[in-house]
Amino acid sequence: MTRFYTQGSQEPEQSAPEIHVARKVVPAKQAAGDPASPAMQSVFTNEPTVPPTHEDQSGLRLKSFASRRVDYLPTVALPTPPETRQKYEDVEHLATAALPTANGLSSSGTNLDRRSGSGSSVISTQQQDLHMAGSLQPEVMRRRLHEPEIENGHVILYRASNFYVRTSKRRGQRPNPLRKRSGHTALVPKVVPEQEQRIAFSDTRMMPQVSAINPMKQGYPVPLWGEAIFVAIGLLGALATHAFNLFSFPHYELDEGTYMSSAWAILHGMIYPYPYGYGHPPAGWIQIAAWIQLTGGFFTFGNALNSGRVLMLFYALASSLLVYLVTRRLLGSRTTALLAMVIFSLSPLSIVYQRQIFLDNIGTFWLLLALYLIVIGNSRLLYIVSAALSFGISILSKEIFVLFIPVMIYALWLHTTRFQRKFALVAFTYSIIAISSGFVLMALLKGELLPAGVLPWDHHPHLSMLDTFTQQAQRNQSEGSISVSWIEWTGNDKLLIAFSIGATLFNLILGWWNRKHLLLALLAITFWVLLMRGGVVFPFYIIPLIPLVAFNAAAAINAILKLIGRLTRFDVVRVVLLCCVIVAIVTYDIKQASGYVNQTPAQAQTDALSWIHNHIPQNSVLVINSYFYTDLHEEGGAGVGNGTIYPYAHIYWNVAYDPELHDGLLKGDWNRIDYIVTDTTMLFDIKDRGGKMAIIGDALNHAVLQADFQAQDRGQHIDIQIYQVIHRQNNPLVYQGLYPL
Amino acid sequence: MFFSILNVSLTIIYLLVILVMTLQAIFNIRTRLFIWEVPEHAWLNHAPTVYMDPCLSFTILLPARHEEDVYRETIQKVYNLNYPKELMQIMAICREDDPGTIAEAQVKIDELGDPNVQLLIFNDKPINKQHGMNLALQVARGDIVTIFDAEDEPHPDILNIINTTMLKEDIDAIQSGVQLMNHNTKWFCFLNVLEYFFWFKSSMHFFAQVGMTPLCGNTVFVRRELMEQLGGWDEDCLTEDADLGIRLNLSHARVRIIYDDEFVTREETPPTIEQFIKQRTRWNQGFIQILFKGEWLKFEKLSQRILAFYVLTLPELQAFFALMMPVSLLMFFFVKLPLWFALLTFMPFYCFILAAFIDLAGLHEFLKAHKRKWSWREALVMVLAFFPYQWLLTLGALRAVFRYMQGRSNWEKTVHVGQHRTRVAV
Numbered sequence A: 001m002t003r004f005y006t007q008g009s010q011e012p013e014q015s016a017p018e019i020h021v022a023r024k025v026v027p028a029k030q031a032a033g034d035p036a037s038p039a040m041q042s043v044f045t046n047e048p049t050v051p052p053t054h055e056d057q058s059g060l061r062l063k064s065f066a067s068r069r070v071d072y073l074p075t076v077a078l079p080t081p082p083e084t085r086q087k088y089e090d091v092e093h094l095a096t097a098a099l100p101t102a103n104g105l106s107s108s109g110t111n112l113d114r115r116s117g118s119g120s121s122v123i124s125t126q127q128q129d130l131h132m133a134g135s136l137q138p139e140v141m142r143r144r145l146h147e148p149e150i151e152n153g154h155v156i157l158y159r160a161s162n163f164y165v166r167t168s169k170r171r172g173q174r175p176n177p178l179r180k181r182s183g184h185t186a187l188v189p190k191v192v193p194e195q196e197q198r199i200a201f202s203d204t205r206m207m208p209q210v211s212a213i214n215p216m217k218q219g220y221p222v223p224l225w226g227e228a229i230f231v232a233i234g235l236l237g238a239l240a241t242h243a244f245n246l247f248s249f250p251h252y253e254l255d256e257g258t259y260m261s262s263a264w265a266i267l268h269g270m271i272y273p274y275p276y277g278y279g280h281p282p283a284g285w286i287q288i289a290a291w292i293q294l295t296g297g298f299f300t301f302g303n304a305l306n307s308g309r310v311l312m313l314f315y316a317l318a319s320s321l322l323v324y325l326v327t328r329r330l331l332g333s334r335t336t337a338l339l340a341m342v343i344f345s346l347s348p349l350s351i352v353y354q355r356q357i358f359l360d361n362i363g364t365f366w367l368l369l370a371l372y373l374i375v376i377g378n379s380r381l382l383y384i385v386s387a388a389l390s391f392g393i394s395i396l397s398k399e400i401f402v403l404f405i406p407v408m409i410y411a412l413w414l415h416t417t418r419f420q421r422k423f424a425l426v427a428f429t430y431s432i433i434a435i436s437s438g439f440v441l442m443a444l445l446k447g448e449l450l451p452a453g454v455l456p457w458d459h460h461p462h463l464s465m466l467d468t469f470t471q472q473a474q475r476n477q478s479e480g481s482i483s484v485s486w487i488e489w490t491g492n493d494k495l496l497i498a499f500s501i502g503a504t505l506f507n508l509i510l511g512w513w514n515r516k517h518l519l520l521a522l523l524a525i526t527f528w529v530l531l532m533r534g535g536v537v538f539p540f541y542i543i544p545l546i547p548l549v550a551f552n553a554a555a556a557i558n559a560i561l562k563l564i565g566r567l568t569r570f571d572v573v574r575v576v577l578l579c580c581v582i583v584a585i586v587t588y589d590i591k592q593a594s595g596y597v598n599q600t601p602a603q604a605q606t607d608a609l610s611w612i613h614n615h616i617p618q619n620s621v622l623v624i625n626s627y628f629y630t631d632l633h634e635e636g637g638a639g640v641g642n643g644t645i646y647p648y649a650h651i652y653w654n655v656a657y658d659p660e661l662h663d664g665l666l667k668g669d670w671n672r673i674d675y676i677v678t679d680t681t682m683l684f685d686i687k688d689r690g691g692k693m694a695i696i697g698d699a700l701n702h703a704v705l706q707a708d709f710q711a712q713d714r715g716q717h718i719d720i721q722i723y724q725v726i727h728r729q730n731n732p733l734v735y736q737g738l739y740p741l
Numbered sequence B: 001m002f003f004s005i006l007n008v009s010l011t012i013i014y015l016l017v018i019l020v021m022t023l024q025a026i027f028n029i030r031t032r033l034f035i036w037e038v039p040e041h042a043w044l045n046h047a048p049t050v051y052m053d054p055c056l057s058f059t060i061l062l063p064a065r066h067e068e069d070v071y072r073e074t075i076q077k078v079y080n081l082n083y084p085k086e087l088m089q090i091m092a093i094c095r096e097d098d099p100g101t102i103a104e105a106q107v108k109i110d111e112l113g114d115p116n117v118q119l120l121i122f123n124d125k126p127i128n129k130q131h132g133m134n135l136a137l138q139v140a141r142g143d144i145v146t147i148f149d150a151e152d153e154p155h156p157d158i159l160n161i162i163n164t165t166m167l168k169e170d171i172d173a174i175q176s177g178v179q180l181m182n183h184n185t186k187w188f189c190f191l192n193v194l195e196y197f198f199w200f201k202s203s204m205h206f207f208a209q210v211g212m213t214p215l216c217g218n219t220v221f222v223r224r225e226l227m228e229q230l231g232g233w234d235e236d237c238l239t240e241d242a243d244l245g246i247r248l249n250l251s252h253a254r255v256r257i258i259y260d261d262e263f264v265t266r267e268e269t270p271p272t273i274e275q276f277i278k279q280r281t282r283w284n285q286g287f288i289q290i291l292f293k294g295e296w297l298k299f300e301k302l303s304q305r306i307l308a309f310y311v312l313t314l315p316e317l318q319a320f321f322a323l324m325m326p327v328s329l330l331m332f333f334f335v336k337l338p339l340w341f342a343l344l345t346f347m348p349f350y351c352f353i354l355a356a357f358i359d360l361a362g363l364h365e366f367l368k369a370h371k372r373k374w375s376w377r378e379a380l381v382m383v384l385a386f387f388p389y390q391w392l393l394t395l396g397a398l399r400a401v402f403r404y405m406q407g408r409s410n411w412e413k414t415v416h417v418g419q420h421r422t423r424v425a426v
Helices: A021-031 A036-045 A054-066 A105-115 A119-134 A138-144 A193-197 A224-243 A254-267 A283-294 A304-331 A334-346 A348-353 A359-376 A381-397 A399-415 A418-445 A465-474 A482-492 A494-510 A515-531 A545-567 A571-594 A602-615 A626-633 A652-657 A659-665 A680-689 A691-701 B002-032 B039-043 B071-079 B099-112 B129-139 B158-168 B189-210 B224-230 B240-250 B273-293 B302-334 B339-345 B347-369 B376-384 B386-406 B419-425
Strands: A149-151 A154-159 A163-168 A622-624 A649-651 A675-678 A703-713 A716-725 B058-063 B088-095 B117-122 B144-147 B173-176 B178-180 B220-223 B255-258 B265-267
Touching: A154 B129, A163 B099, A163 B129, A224 A304, A224 A334, A224 A348, A254 A283, A254 A304, A254 A626, A254 A649, A283 A304, A283 A359, A283 A381, A304 A334, A304 A359, A304 A515, A304 A545, A304 A626, A334 A348, A334 A545, A334 A571, A348 A482, A348 A545, A348 A571, A359 A381, A359 A399, A359 A545, A381 A399, A381 A418, A399 A418, A399 A515, A418 B039, A418 B339, A418 B347, A482 A494, A494 A515, A494 A545, A494 A571, A515 A545, A545 A571, A602 A626, A602 A675, A602 A703, A602 A716, A622 A626, A622 A652, A626 A649, A649 A652, A652 A659, A652 A680, A652 A691, A675 A680, A675 A691, A680 A691, A680 A716, A691 A703, A691 A716, B002 B189, B002 B302, B002 B339, B002 B347, B058 B071, B058 B129, B071 B088, B071 B099, B088 B099, B088 B129, B099 B117, B117 B129, B129 B224, B144 B158, B144 B224, B158 B173, B158 B220, B158 B255, B178 B189, B189 B255, B189 B302, B189 B347, B189 B376, B189 B386, B220 B224, B220 B240, B224 B240, B240 B255, B240 B273, B240 B302, B273 B302, B273 B386, B302 B339, B302 B386, B339 B347, B347 B376, B347 B386, B376 B386
Parallel strands: A622 A649, A622 A675, B058 B088, B058 B144, B088 B117, B173 B255, B178 B265
Antiparallel strands: A149 A154, A154 A163, A163 B117, A675 A716, A703 A716, B144 B220, B173 B220
C-alpha cells in the first residue's frame, strides 16, 4: 500500500453518513470490476427491503442527486486492511449500530435520527459500536467496510493502488428523515427551492438579426409556365426587333472594327493588333474571341463584324431577361417587370446601339448579372461572391463600370442581413477590387505601368497605363460633345430620356421612404454623373444607362399605379393600367424605330470590302479604317476569300501615330502608301489633325478616286471612298509590292 | 535536352504548388466565413435563452500541475457556477509530486467545505493531464463529464446552458466556446485571439456539418457513460482533445457546437513568444501523433477522411507555404515567366490579403461582442503582425516535426499567469 500524506485539521464530526451510499456507487463500480461489490451486494441481499439490483440503480441514479444535500458519501470500494482501520481517530457514525434490529436499513435510518444532534453521545455510542462491531456477524463486519475513511480531517472517498480521492468533511447537516430508500418508489426530481434566488447572470440578449430586406413576394398565383410564356413573348419581340436587319443597320462603326481586330489579335497570341495602350481592359474582346472560337471562325455569319453583332444580339437578349428578373424580384410585380423589359428592349436607342459591337454592351450584361445575383441571393455568401466576380468581369470589360462600385456596395448593404453584413461587405468589396486590380497587375508585370524613364531600369520607350489614363482624362468635348449626343438621343427616343430624368428624380424622392427606389435612382444618377462630367461623350455611351432607366421608369410607374390601385381597392386596376402603358410604349417605340431600320448603310462597307478583294493586290500598303482590318487579315473572309491576306493593311490612326508604322514601314514617306480607303470621319481626321497625320494627307493629295460607295444611315451620310495613290516616278519598287518591314 | 525537361517539370510543379496554395487559402477563408454564409446559420451559435430546471449532474474535472498562482481562483469560480451544488461534483486533479498546487487546492476545498468538491491525487506514470482525468473518470458520478483548465474562466450560466441543450436536443457531446481574451497584450495576441474566434465561431460548425470535429481540451461536455465506453482519454497523445473528437465522431456520437459570445470560457494567450511556440509545438506534435495513429482512416465518408487529413497536417502545410514565399519572390525576380503564369502566381497573394481583411473584420466583431474599444493603432499592429505570425506558426510546426522524429513527447506545459483575469475582474 502506498503512502499518503496525512494533513489537515481534525474536526469532530456531527454528521451522519449512511451506508446507503454504497448502493449508489455500485453501477459505476460494477463496470470497473470492483472486487468489493459482490461483497456489498451480499450485504444488502440480507435485507428484504433493499433493491440493490444494478438495473434499478441506473434508473434511480439520475434522481439520486436530487436530494437536498448529499446524504451519502461514496465509500471505499476496496476493503481497507485491518491496520488502517485502527488509525481511526474520529470515527463517523456507524450505521452498523443498527445491528440489533434485523430490519436493516430502515431501522438504521431511525437510529440515525436518534443519534444525530448530540455530539459526545454520538462519539461514545460510536465507540460502543466499535466494540460491538468487533463481535458482530460477518455481514455486519462487511458493512463496516463501507465506512468512509478519514485521515487528518479529510475524508478519503476512494482509494486505489495508484491514486486516491479525498474531500473535506461535511459540516453539521441533518439528513432529511423522509429520505429513506425503501426501494418501492421512484424518486421524482425535486425542484430545489433555492433556484428562484439564483440571480441570472446574463442580460437580456437580442436575437440575431436575420431578416432580409426583400423577401420573395407572390402576387396572384400565376403558374410558372404562364409567366414563362409572357417572358418568352417579350424575348421574341426583342429578338425580332434586334435581329431585323442586324447585319446591315447601322453602319459598322470604328469601335466595332477595333474590338473585332482585338479579338483577332487574341486568337493570334497578342493582346492587341498594335502595341497595347491599356485604353480598355482586354476582358471584353477576350469574350468576343471565345465566341469566335465557339462559332467556328470569324466568317460564320458573313464578314467578321457580323459574328460580333450576333454575339451582341445574345448579350442583349440575356440582358433583357435579366432586366425582367431583377425587376420582378425587386418590385415584386410581374407586369412591372414586363414593362421594364419592354422599355429596355424596344427602345429605339436599344435597337440601334445594342446590336453594335461595343464593350458597353458586354459590360452592361455583366453588371446586370451582378445585380441579379445580389437581388435574388437571399443573403447567401455564394451568390454574393458570384455577384462580385460578375461585377469584376464587367469592370474588366469596360473600365467605366468602376463608377458603379459605391452603388453596388449599397445594393449589397441593402440585401444582406445585419448578421452577415460586415463579412459579406468585406468579401464583396475585396473581390471586386482584387479582380479589377488584375488589369493594373498585368501592366505592372509587363513593365508598362509607369511611363518610360520613371523607373531607373526602364530605358526603352513604351506605352504606359499612366500615360493612357492621363490622356483619357484630358479628352474634352471637342472629340464628342454632350450636346451632339443629346440631340442624337432625343432624336431617337425622347420618351426614354424623359424617363431617365423624371423617373430618376421621382425615385430619389420616394427613396426617402423606400430604399429600393433609392437604390435604382442612385444607379441612374451615378451614370448621369459620368455623362455630365464635362469630358468626351459619344452617343453610344448611353448603353449602360438604358437598363437603369428601364428600372427607374418601371419602378416609378408601378409606384404611381399602385397608389391608384390602392385608391380603387383593386390591384387588378394597377395591372390593367400597366398593360396599357406597355402597349403605349410598344407602339411608340415601333413607330420611332420603323423610320430607319429598313436602311442598309452597312451595305456600302461590305461592297467596298469586296471591291478591295477584287481590285487591290495583296501586298499593297493599305490605309483603312478599323472595320476592315479583321476581314483583310484573316484568311477565308469576305475581303480575302481563299487567297492570302493583306499584311500591310493598317488602320489610319496607327499609321499616323505608331512609330513602327510611320517611321518603320513607311519611313516617313507618303509615297509608300498605295491605297487609302476613307470614310467621312476618317477624311475629317486626316485633313484636320495635321502633324503626323500629314503623311496620309499628303498621300491623299496625290491620290485619285477609284471607287465610291454611299449610303444613308439615319441622318448621317455614309461615303466610302477608295483612293489610289499615284506614286512619284523613280520608284519602281511600287509595282513589285515588296517592302522591307 | 535534360535541362529543358527539368525546366518543364519544375514549372509544372511550381504551378501545382501555386494551385494548392490558392485552393487551401480559399478553403481556409470558406471555413472562416462559414457561419456567415447563410442567414440560418445565425441560430447555430445561439445559446438557449430560457433555461430548463437543473436536472443533469456534472462532474467537473480540474486538472492542474504547478498552478499555485491561479488554482484557488479557478476552483472558486467553478464552484460559483450557477447550478445546484448537489448536482455538481468538482474534482481537482493533482499529482503527488506537486505539493504546492495540492496545498492550494486543499485550502480552497476546506474553505468551501462541500463534500462534492474533491481532490484526486495520483502518483504513477504517465505524468500528464489525461492520466489524471482517466483516474478521475473512475470515480466520476455525474451524468456529464467536463474539463476546465486552470486558467479558465467559465461563464456562470454555462452549466445551465449545457443542461438545457442536452435535455432539449438528443446529443452526446457539446463543445462550448473557448475564447482567448487578452487581445492586445502582445503583438501576436491579436491573431491568436482571432484564431480561436474564427475556429469556434465558424470553422467548428463546418467540421460538425461534415462530421469530423477535433474538440478542444476544455469546456467540452460529454456524457459520462459515453466517455467510459470510449475508454477515457488517450494517455499517450499530446492533444487528447482532438483525439477524443475523432473517436467521438467514429462512434457516431452526436456532437453539438455552441459559441455564444456571452457564454464563452475565457482563457489567456501564452505570455511570451517562447511559450507560444512551445504550445504550438505540443499541439502540432499531438496532431502528428493522431495522424500516424490512423484512427481517422476509419471514417466512413471520403469527405471526412480528407477533412481529417487536412486538419491534422494543416500546420505543416502552412509551414511549407510560408517557406515557399521567399522562393516564389526569388522566382518572380529572376525567372522569366509567361504573362498568364505570372498573373497566376499572384493568386495566393490575393487570398492572403483577403484573409487579412477578414481578420480585421473579425477583430471588429470580437471587440463589438465583448464591448471593447476599437483602436486604429491596434488594427495596424495586427495587419503588420500577419506574416510574422505565420512564421511563428512555421517554427512551431517545424519544431514539432523535429521533436516527433526524435521521439520526444514530453509535455511542455504552458505557464499561466492570469493575464485575462485582472482585466475582467475590474
